[in-house]
Amino acid sequence: MTVETFDPGNDTPKAVQPNTTHATKVAPAMGQGRGTGTRIGFISLGCPKNLVDSERILTQLRTEGYDVVNSYDGADLVIVNTCGFIDSAVQESLDTIGEALNENGKVLVTGCLGAKEDEIREVHPKVLGITGPHAYEMVLEQVHNHLPKPEHDPLTALIPDHGVKLTPRHYAYLKISEGCNNRCTFCIIPALRGDLVSRPIGEVLDEAKRLKEAGVKELLVISQDTSAYGLDVKHKTGFWNGMPVKTRMTELCEKLAEMGIWVRLHYVYPYPHVDEVIPMMAEGKILPYLDIPFQHASPKVLKAMKRPGKAERTLEQIKKWREICPDLVIRSTFIVGFPGETEEDFQLLLDWLEQAQLDRVGCFKYSPVEGAVANDLAELIDDEIMEDRYQRFMAVAARISAERLQARVGTEMRVIVDELNDEGAVARAYSDAPEIDGKVILGGEFDVEVGQMVWASIEFANEYDLYATIVRDDNDEIEDLG
């Protein structure tokens, strides 16, 4: 089962393919457990931030000796970590809770939809307990109320230092903060997840180091607003390895760059100080990849959205970034059909997109999420008009994507292998984030492993993916990305 979620709170990283939104996973459980006989099933829905929350809860459960099992039948209780942004995500979450209740009967709910307890109780009054997002301790407390902590078991010592991970071994999400201080009018994430709270920089860097030591080769930095990191603590100086480090995106990137693995930035809000990380990308210290949700280009719509950025200035900024770092790949998300968007506004957006030549672009039709200020700003756009704009937008985005990928044919790129299949292997280059961007399909005969880095010769491109053959092995550092 996968769940589609539009999570504009995180300015959802869905990229190039139309009709696909960020999808994460699920499982009644992860089969991680070998504990003491007290068994919990776990279902994780939604965005990477939710996935990280799930990892933390699962780590704590395993630390306390609970067994995590992968069937409803075998579980003494099931936890559903929900997504609650747009209507389809809410519905999927409610359906999943219903399924867990039917199949098991003892269900705890947490995550974004948990912030709307009444809505859940109305449909599922039998749920045992409900908590909101990133309420790790409260989830554990509720678990203890229904399933007493198991006796300490030496098997818990088998939990790795980096905790339970739900991503493949070679990449991991690094969540640097919770919440958001912005108030984009289409978004209810601040209401669900609260204001910005940055994690101490020493703690973030410790986690990054542990992940690297566990074999992670690619860190995906996530938050609601990565460029705001440290604003809430006035960028105070923390410590790592005995050295002072400011709680700030640039300084964080500098330290992560020293770890010698791929570092990819997601959810970067277009503040001016984003300029500071571009030289690091040009030098190959962090991946030349920016996930920066622009959302629109019409000044009127951006203002109504309460988003920053005059579109012209953003174009200049992009041009400057590319001059400094020609390899830079920019991915972004946009909303069409925002209340009050006129054909002229939309045309401005299309023109802007043509000029910006973004590599990876996702688009969402405006969804009137309950509680979003934008719903009352102007009349909602008619569905047919919205669909028409969506199709026109995606057609332009797809053409640009195809042209930009075509330019890679004949080059060599360093790629990381994500999966092996009967026909070969599926890999990604620096230009693509897992799950949300395109792929590099490797054909031919070769002997590679998941997580291995190799150099590939790009032979063919379509609108979203590249097709290549492996030319040589390479497990070294991240230089020469192009």
Ligand code: SF4
């Ligand atoms: S309010 Fe914050 S979380 Fe929501 S879209 Fe704006 S920046 Fe993202």
